[in-house]
Amino acid sequence: MTDTRTSLATFSDELADATADAGAAIVAVHARPRLPSTGVHWQDGVVVTTDGTIRREEGITITLPDGRNVPATLAGRDRGTDLAVLRIPTGSMPITRLGDASALRPGNLVLALARLGDDSGGPRVSFGAVSSVGGPWRCWKGGEISRRLQSDLTIYPGFGGGPLVDASGRVHGINSGGLSGALATTIPFETVDRVLKLLLERGYVARGWLGAAMQPVRFSASTAKQLGLANDGGLIILSVEPDGPAANAGLFVGDVIVKVDGQPLDDIHQLLRVLAGDVVGRTLRLDVVRGGGLASVEVLVGERPRRRS
Amino acid sequence: MTGFLSAAAERLRASVARILNGDGSDGSGAAIAWRSGGVFVTSAHVVRSSNVNVMTPDGRQIRGEVVARDVHRDIAIVRAPAAKMPPVQTANPDVLRPGSLVFAIGHPFGVVEAVSAGVLQAVGWLPEGLELGRQRLRWVQADVRLAPGNSGGPLADSEGRVIGVSAMILAGLALAVPATDVEAMLVGV
Numbered sequence: 437m438t439d440t441r442t443s444l445a446t447f448s449d450e451l452a453d454a455t456a457d458a459g460a461a462i463v464a465v466h467a468r469p470r471l472p473s474t475g476v477h478w479q480d481g482v483v484v485t486t487d488g489t490i491r492r493e494e495g496i497t498i499t500l501p502d503g504r505n506v507p508a509t510l511a512g513r514d515r516g517t518d519l520a521v522l523r524i525p526t527g528s529m530p531i532t533r534l535g536d537a538s539a540l541r542p543g544n545l546v547l548a549l550a551r552l553g554d555d556s557g558g559p560r561v562s563f564g565a566v567s568s569v570g571g572p573w574r575c576w577k578g579g580e581i582s583r584r585l586q587s588d589l590t591i592y593p594g595f596g597g598g599p600l601v602d603a604s605g606r607v608h609g610i611n612s613g614g615l616s617g618a619l620a621t622t623i624p625f626e627t628v629d630r631v632l633k634l635l636l637e638r639g640y641v642a643r644g645w646l647g648a649a650m651q652p653v654r655f656s657a658s659t660a661k662q663l664g665l666a667n668d669g670g671l672i673i674l675s676v677e678p679d680g681p682a683a684n685a686g687l688f689v690g691d692v693i694v695k696v697d698g699q700p701l702d703d704i705h706q707l708l709r710v711l712a713g714d715v716v717g718r719t720l721r722l723d724v725v726r727g728g729g730l731a732s733v734e735v736l737v738g739e740r741p742r743r744r745s
Numbered sequence: 746m747t748g749f750l751s752a753a754a755e756r757l758r759a760s761v762a763r764i765l766n767g768d769g770s771d772g773s774g775a776a777i778a779w780r781s782g783g784v785f786v787t788s789a790h791v792v793r794s795s796n797v798n799v800m801t802p803d804g805r806q807i808r809g810e811v812v813a814r815d816v817h818r819d820i821a822i823v824r825a826p827a828a829k830m831p832p833v834q835t836a837n838p839d840v841l842r843p844g845s846l847v848f849a850i851g852h853p854f855g856v857v858e859a860v861s862a863g864v865l866q867a868v869g870w871l872p873e874g875l876e877l878g879r880q881r882l883r884w885v886q887a888d889v890r891l892a893p894g895n896s897g898g899p900l901a902d903s904e905g906r907v908i909g910v911s912a913m914i915l916a917g918l919a920l921a922v923p924a925t926d927v928e929a930m931l932v933g934v
Contacts, residue, residue, distance in 0.1 A: 448902070561865075590888060
């Protein structure tokens with residue numbers, strides 16, 4: 437019994453140590469009415485939080501771990517991956533330490549941390565286990581996320597934008613309230629690194645745009661065979677934006693796109709994945725079925741017009 | 746570690762009773778044997794009459810008398826000397842760090858003596874953005890799943906020392922009255 441008590445007390449201490457270690461690099465972000473959200477000091481002078489918790493772009497302040505309030509400026513935000521980046525004075529606090537992506541498996545114990553700038557001063561924490569890990573996915577807000585990382589942690593009010601922390605205090609990503617459902621969803625640190633770089637460069641993430649609306653269609657087996665298609669699906673163009681990239685490339689309503697740069701295409705997500713990459717200003721070669729025959733069209737990818745958020 | 750919380754929980758369970766209201770209305774709360782001599786602590790909202798029945802862990806039903814009731818702090822003190830239950834050890838929640846393991850014992854939804862485990866979040870006022878955040882009462886705030894029936898039961902540290910009396914759930918957060926507040930109230934009883 438003594439052993440059990442000792443090891444349990446030790447484990448409890450380790451969790452509190454992990455909380456204190458990771459907590460030294462998290463801040464409260466005051467960018468909305470009422471409850472603040474949480475941010476992680478990712479690089480010196482750069483704080484990452486979630487886009488969904490930023491409700492005003494001016495007059496943002498943050499509360500540092502030592503309780504001081506300092507002004508922050510919004511460097512950029514990306515609705516698609518639910519990330520936002522703030523600049524704060526350099527040298528304000530320690531920089532967060534990242535974990536090893538391969539180290540987290542379902543069943544590993546993890547913590548979600550938050551700072552609410554309240555009188556308790558310390559970081560707040562919830563405790564649980566990794567529920568599922570997986571490959572790249574596209575979230576409902578439209579962004580490409582490098583891998584699936586979900587846990588049974590409770591994302592309490594104010595916990596959005598805070599880090600997912602392993603039992604040794606290392607950070608594995610940013611918890612998103614907006615992307616979480618029955619399970620808590622974490623934006624893994626590779627995605628944070630990728631988006632952060634783009635946001636610091638130009639303030640937003642440019643996404644590829646063709647300026648055409650389309651829908652999946654299937655050919656009959658005989659038509660596919662007659663046209664020599666690798667598979668029987670494609671995307672039919674339903675409308676073309678005047679002066680958009682598709683219109684300028686000479687694509688017409690009724691054209692069916694069957695390949696992009698030689699890759700067969702039968703699902704809209706395949707095309708969206710191509711457009712989510714670094715493609716703005718590049719030329720894509722599209723194979724299209726037009727008037728019963730095959731044609732090849734080169735389209736210069738534009739930048740998707742930005743919606744005001 | 747294989748025993749996890751079982752040893753601490755086993756000891757603490759011997760000091761947790763169930764409370765039934767003497768007027769026959771449904772009581773679903775818990776009570777903690779706080780001091781020897783039959784001094785129990787529970788939530789004020791659990792006891793609705795001056796006489797209650799204390800159900801001991803070994804199945805006895807003992808008459809108890811409510812000797813103090815603070816509705817604002819949501820604490821009631823019940824005397825039931827015949828219960829003869831071992832008193833708990835208490836600890837000051839203010840010395841516990843965020844992330845430390847804590848566990849609750851109670852009777853959620855009528856499940857007798859259930860244990861739920863989690864971690865301490867904070868000890869102090871609630872965040873201002875939350876409902877009740879302006880009331881300026883100090884709470885032990887924990888990431889532990891509570892349910893109706895946990896009211897009046899203990900929230901304990903990893904060694905089974907009571908740091909708070911489970912009182913309510915707010916935005917999913919477990920709130921308990923700090924053991925230090927209970928001690929202060931017991932001075933006058």
